[in-house]
Amino acid sequence: MMLTEALMKHKIKLQEIQYEKGADVNWLQVTNHSKEDVVIQSGEILDGGKQDRMVAETKIITPGSTDYVNVYCVEKRRWENKPKEFKSAGVANSELQKTMHTKRRQSAVWKEIDRQFTLSTKKSETVSYVDLAQNTAADDSDYMRYFLGRYSLTDSNYAGYIFLTGNKIMSTELFATPELTDISFRNMLSSHVQTARSTGAPPKVTKQKVTTFMDKILMSEAEQKTYVTSHGKLQISAGKVIHLIAYDE
Numbered sequence: 001m002m003l004t005e006a007l008m009k010h011k012i013k014l015q016e017i018q019y020e021k022g023a024d025v026n027w028l029q030v031t032n033h034s035k036e037d038v039v040i041q042s043g044e045i046l047d048g049g050k051q052d053r054m055v056a057e058t059k060i061i062t063p064g065s066t067d068y069v070n071v072y073c074v075e076k077r078r079w080e081n082k083p084k085e086f087k088s089a090g091v092a093n094s095e096l097q098k099t100m101h102t103k104r105r106q107s108a109v110w111k112e113i114d115r116q117f118t119l120s121t122k123k124s125e126t127v128s129y130v131d132l133a134q135n136t137a138a139d140d141s142d143y144m145r146y147f148l149g150r151y152s153l154t155d156s157n158y159a160g161y162i163f164l165t166g167n168k169i170m171s172t173e174l175f176a177t178p179e180l181t182d183i184s185f186r187n188m189l190s191s192h193v194q195t196a197r198s199t200g201a202p203p204k205v206t207k208q209k210v211t212t213f214m215d216k217i218l219m220s221e222a223e224q225k226t227y228v229t230s231h232g233k234l235q236i237s238a239g240k241v242i243h244l245i246a247y248d249e
Contacts, residue, residue, distance in 0.1 A: 002183055003055075004088040006038045012061070014086040016049050017068070023050055023083075026106070028069050032061040039180065040069055041187050042235055042243065043097045047089035047130050051075045054092050054109070054129070056100060058235035058243040072100055072109045074129035089130045091187045093194035094163070094170055096129065098247055101233045133194070143193045144186075151185060158182075160244075162210060163192045166201035169213050169248040171232070176242040184243075217246050 006012035011034035016023040028049075032038050037060050044055040052075035061067050074092070092100075099112040113129050124131035158181045160174035173188055175181040216227045228234050228246050235243035 001034070001036060001038055002187070003038060003040045003044055006032070006034060007086070007088050009034075012038050014046065014049075016083055025051070025073050026056075026071060028053065028071055028086075029066065030059075030061055030069050031066045032063055035063050037062055039183060041091070041184055042101075042233070042245065043092045043191055044187065045074065045089040045092055045130060045133065046071070046086045048084040048086035050080050050083045051078055052089070052128050052130050053086075054096070054100065057233070058237065060237045060242065072106055074109065074113060076110050076113070076127040078126040078128070090133055091190045092129065092133075094191045095195055097191060097245075098171070101245055102231065102247060140190065140193050140197060143197060144189060147189050147193070148186065151189075161188065162214070164203040164205045164210075165196050165199070167204045169205055169210065170195070171245060171247045172214065172217065174217075174244040176240065180242060213248055217244070 013031040015029045017027050017029055040055055040059045042055055042058045046053045051073045053071040054074045056070040056072055059069055096112050099108050117132060120132060122132055157178035160181055162172045163170040175184060217224050228244060232246035234241050
């Protein structure tokens with residue numbers, strides 16, 4: 001099951017890691033109390049704790065196990081001594097995720113959130129990405145229904161997707177199995193719908209451009225690692241690549 005479902009059913013516990021001088025901003029402890037695997041997907045937003053967080057990696061948490069997940073803060077002006085229980089707050093848009101995956105710095109994540117707040121003219125006392133995302137969620141629903149409906153009608157097995165808008169290749173996301181692709185689809189879709197709704201255009205990308213981009217990822221493992229290291233992220237769980245995210249030049 002996905003993290004959102006596990007949190008709703010109280011089958012998973014997310015906790016900040018406490019030290020003598022305070023909590024670790026960039027790591028959370030995760031305990032799976034269910035009898036099935038729980039998938040935590042890169043880009044998921046968590047509302048609560050001492051600060052809201054964005055998940056920085058995709059991991060599979062096995063039944064009865066405790067693990068640690070890398071996160072970034074997405075709420076610059078709140079740090080509470082008594083943390084709130086974490087709950088799911090959707091997924092970050094593709095622009096914020098790209099910043100996280102390619103810049104890999106907390107300061108860059110905050111800078112991108114500031115940029116998006118400036119463009120939206122929205123206000124937030126703690127500069128929380130959750131406040132920004134909540135203001136756009138209702139506008140995304142028609143797009144989500146359309147693409148989820150189309151997806152439900154297919155009987156094909158997919159390894160992932162390429163996201164295009166206008167003359168741009170936004171990214172590709174590939175998964176280790178069709179099952180992992182299937183349960184991750186809603187989060188992937190939500191992330192790109194948020195971006196496409198505000199800056200998107202009818203796709204005009206040529207097949208040759210797509211082929212050239214994907215060749216950098218699929219021709220060999222060595223080329224894949226070289227490209228994705230600087231243009232995305234290889235998500236590894238239990239020593240295996242389970243999720244690949246790559247962005248165009």
